[in-house]
Amino acid sequence: MTADTNWQPKIVAFLCNWCSYAGADLAGVSRLQYPPNVRIIRVPCSGRINPLYILKALQDGADGVLVSGCHPGDCHYISGNLLARRRFALLKSLLTYVGIEPERVQFAWVSASEGGRFADLMTKISAEVAALGPAQKLVKEFRR
């Protein structure tokens, strides 16, 4: 990897339509500053996330992936986030086990009113992923 002084991490964030997406929106509306490295993908629920989405994002060159949904008890679909929590616990543990840095894949709860929390979270994750450098593992090399 050539020394790219302008390198900025690419972070893919899967945000729940009912909470975190609105939380990100609130952060923007409130003019809260956070690093612009995040690419937001809106999903209906954190329970909608297939672990393959996360792996696929890493394969296609994301330096970090964030999945964020409603706090336990607040799910628009009653329990989607609680079912997701089990899957994420296993996925994160498995990825860490095979040697992916734990900071690359993160999960969080952010409600629609927590614009500040979202901005802080993105600042923290962005710094953590930036410290790790560009993702090298699982990334698919495209040959020409």
Place this chain on the structure above:
Amino acid sequence: MTMEAMETPEQRIRTLAVELLREGKIDMFVGLRRGVLPLTGTPCFIPASRGGAQEDLEQAVGQLVWGGYSAPNLAAYLVSFYEPDLRLKQQPEKPVLGLQVRSCELRSVYTLVREKQVPRDKLVLVGVPCRGMVDLRRLREKLDLERVTDAVEEPGALKLKLPGGEVVRLDREEFIEDACRECRRPSVPEESVDFLVDGPSRKEAAGVYDAVRAFEDRPVEERWRIFLEETSKCIRCYACRQACPTCYCRDCFAEQTDLHWIGASAELSDIQLFHLVRIFHQAGRCSSCGACARACPVGVDLRTFTQKIVKDVDEFFGSLPGFSLEEVSPLNVFREDDGEEFMSEP
């Protein structure tokens, strides 16, 4: 001692198979027979409607073996018998199968029944004791298996015959598969099968996740290096998937083309994704039988990685696939106090 108790497990399996087939209680018996190579077992399907004489049936059943040969998980053959034919409006009556099952196979069977892939009332389960399977890879390190002409099992020992009358005696326990060595529940519970064959069985193992724990303790870069090494051996033949009873998806994500999840080549990243998702899909399903690792033609250490999900499901959610229909898949339920130490806080 009664006459029945004096039967060897092998004889008992044969007697049961003949009785079940002759009395019309099953349409086919699925068991094991000797494989082409020494010390291997291969599936043996004996249909009831042979239309021939009594001797034919007895001859066919006479092939059935019980033993610690390296063999596939027989539960993997069940799903295809009960798959609906989507072209037909009216589904034909499905066959009743008699199945010879070890403890690990039985756990797979129950997972399939719970997941509605196999109807329990179409199965006659013959539980057999298990002393563990011979690990051919370990044996190959010791001697040239191609030269072995015949193998005889004796209590605690493995007698291998070589050309020229030479006989090698080995301590059987030394050449047992890791999956069997670490088996926590080697015996079949009587109430979960229709017939139980008596015989010598392994003892329950302790320290089952030692290999996983040892791997966890390695530094992150070393873990990645090993994962890389192992996955670079993989040739994407999908033998691990085919050998696994609980990998039954009709359309595997690895071969879907309308949603092209992963490339079909042997590109390393695609291989790694395939294995990560394959392992993830085993959450709450894997019976730790070791059939995947046994089927792998290039010797990828599938066990060390697949056991991780078994350990996590066990430790996080207190769930381990067992021998009953009442269990629920750990990923279909939740508890409000499920651990969330892994979640990020700003």
